[in-house]
Amino acid sequence: MMVAEFRWTTVGTVAEGELFTVDGAEVWSHKWLKTGDDAVQLPHPDYPAQTHRFSVYRIEKSVGEVRFAAAEVSPNVWAFYAKAL
Structure with a gap:
């Protein structure tokens, strides 16, 4: 696991199964495929003092x-989170 080397932007926090989209894709309706990228350590969007993998x-x-x-x-x-532009 690595600390993020580039910027990430918060997309949101949601209860599992609740309607939620990332870049137009409803996340719970699709299979998530691991990219092979290292996991990143980022802050909790609502509690920035907490970090998560x-x-x-x-x-x-x-x-x-x-x-x-x-x-x-x-x-x-x-x-x-999504990569910031």
Whole structure:
């Protein structure tokens, strides 16, 4: 695991199964594929003093793919980040 070397931006925090999209993809409706990238240590979006290990995933869509970092920050509560532009 490594500390993030580039910028990530918060996408949000959501209860598992609740409607939530990352770059237009509804995350719970797609299979998450690990990218092979190292996990990153990022702050909890709502409690920045807490850091968590975020795995990096991709979702394949008909028009390309969506990449994001996700971690279960509390039981059944997930936080999502995307690479900042």
